Amino acid sequence: MTVFIHLYYVIWIAFLTACCSTTGRELTSGQNVVSVAPIEVPDESMYPRFAEPIPNVTVTIGRDALLACVVDNLRGFKVAWVRMDTQTILSIHHNIITQNPRISLSYNDHRSWYLHIKNVQEVDRGWYMCQVNTDPMRSRKGYLQVVVPPSIIDNMTSTDMVVREGSDVTLVCRASGYPEPYVMWRREDGQDFNYNGESVSVVDGETLTITKVSRLHMGAYLCIASNGVPPSISKRIMLMVQFPPMLSIPNQLEGAYIGQDVTLECHTEAFPSSINYWTTDRGDMIISEMEIVGGKYEAFPMDSGYNKFMMLKIRNITKEDFGFYNCIAKNSLGETDGIIKLDEIPAPPSAFTTTQKPVLDNQTIKKKGQHQITQANEAISSNFQGGAYIEQRNNFGYDDDNNSANLQRTNPFVITFFLCYTLLTRLYLYS
Numbered sequence: 251m252t253v254f255i256h257l258y259y260v261i262w263i264a265f266l267t268a269c270c271s272t273t274g275r276e277l278t279s280g281q282n283v284v285s286v287a288p289i290e291v292p293d294e295s296m297y298p299r300f301a302e303p304i305p306n307v308t309v310t311i312g313r314d315a316l317l318a319c320v321v322d323n324l325r326g327f328k329v330a331w332v333r334m335d336t337q338t339i340l341s342i343h344h345n346i347i348t349q350n351p352r353i354s355l356s357y358n359d360h361r362s363w364y365l366h367i368k369n370v371q372e373v374d375r376g377w378y379m380c381q382v383n384t385d386p387m388r389s390r391k392g393y394l395q396v397v398v399p400p401s402i403i404d405n406m407t408s409t410d411m412v413v414r415e416g417s418d419v420t421l422v423c424r425a426s427g428y429p430e431p432y433v434m435w436r437r438e439d440g441q442d443f444n445y446n447g448e449s450v451s452v453v454d455g456e457t458l459t460i461t462k463v464s465r466l467h468m469g470a471y472l473c474i475a476s477n478g479v480p481p482s483i484s485k486r487i488m489l490m491v492q493f494p495p496m497l498s499i500p501n502q503l504e505g506a507y508i509g510q511d512v513t514l515e516c517h518t519e520a521f522p523s524s525i526n527y528w529t530t531d532r533g534d535m536i537i538s539e540m541e542i543v544g545g546k547y548e549a550f551p552m553d554s555g556y557n558k559f560m561m562l563k564i565r566n567i568t569k570e571d572f573g574f575y576n577c578i579a580k581n582s583l584g585e586t587d588g589i590i591k592l593d594e595i596p597a598p599p600s601a602f603t604t605t606q607k608p609v610l611d612n613q614t615i616k617k618k619g620q621h622q623i624t625q626a627n628e629a630i631s632s633n634f635q636g637g638a639y640i641e642q643r644n645n646f647g648y649d650d651d652n653n654s655a656n657l658q659r660t661n662p663f664v665i666t667f668f669l670c671y672t673l674l675t676r677l678y679l680y681s
Contacts, residue, residue, distance in 0.1 A: 363380065420460075549563075
């Protein structure tokens with residue numbers, strides 16, 4: 251390197267001597283430069299010295315870079331910037347030599363010299379030297395690192411794929427950037443998936459190979475590339491797994507009584523999505539009558555990915571509705587069906603209609619404008635009991651429209667009979 255620097259210094263001096271021996275001579279680039287012939291100084295303390303090293307600079311592609319060179323005691327010496335790997339002179343003192351329009355120069359107090367590079371590109375990556383025309387030449391160098399965020403190479407990356415269940419599938423993702431990107435795969439929904447016998451959430455590497463793919467692998471996968479330079483980037487790849495319809499029935503036997511509404515249920519799985527419908531045991535297709543008020547049938551599917559839940563509601567069951575119902579699913583790969591039997595069951599007993607007049611334990615019943623009569627422990631809870639009690643009250647002179655004076659006019663024998671009858675009735679009912 252020392253030999254190279256001295257050789258380069260000699261070439262540079264020879265070039266400037268030939269082209270720029272007088273102050274203000276114009277180069278082919280159109281820039282004026284001054285002579286930078288080496289200056290010999292007998293006293294070492296009078297030589298320029300670098301106040302600090304040139305720091306290495308890291309810049310993201312497309313941004314601007316700044317390299318600083320600080321020289322003390324420069325006096326009449328000249329400063330130049332040189333691109334080392336291409337042996338290109340960029341600037342000499344106050345003048346720009348390179349024809350690269352993205353490079354400019356600034357300085358401060360004849361001490362700090364700044365090399366500006368706008369819109370940095372990958373070709374700008376490399377070593378840069380700041381040198382002073384002493385004899386021997388003195389210099390410092392710094393490295394410009396240009397980093398590039400990752401990007402997906404579309405023409406080398408997989409697109410959405412459709413495969414048959416049970417086959418092998420390989421997804422590929424290529425990425426570029428500097429430093430070289432790290433690539434990984436995961437499901438978009440974040441769930442674990444079976445990867446060659448293991449349940450994993452992330453797979454490293456540019457390729458994702460799944461052997462004997464199943465419908466459980468169906469979904470969106472993300473190829474994510476990152477290299478520490480923001481932003482990371484991802485590509486979404488949809489994996490679709492084809493398989494013929496499969497069907498399951500939660501209840502193959504359903505019971506209903508005449509006049510009841512009943513709902514039959516059937517579950518199917520298929521991709522591509524299947525065509526699902528219901529038929530009777532005679533093979534007649536059942537047409538949904540959802541739009542008709544009081545319609546006989548209402549068929550409504552519910553989709554969840556490759557799953558479908560088929561429901562058939564039958565309103566106001568009649569004798570003709572009992573029998574077999576077929577649930578059928580078809581797609582381009584095949585078809586399947588299932589049978590549900592609807593049987594008649596006895597209707598439950600009708601609910602009793604309460605018609606008795608409430609008579610509550612220890613509750614005071616007010617009669618029209620008269621005094622109160624307390625009826626203790628005589629709560630009647632059934633139609634028969636209430637009817638019998640009311641009939642006895644009417645037969646023996648205790649009427650809702652009369653007052654307690656009617657009770658005083660009743661024969662004592664009747665009162666005794668009434669009390670005995672009531673007691674016997676209660677014993678019979680609670681026995």
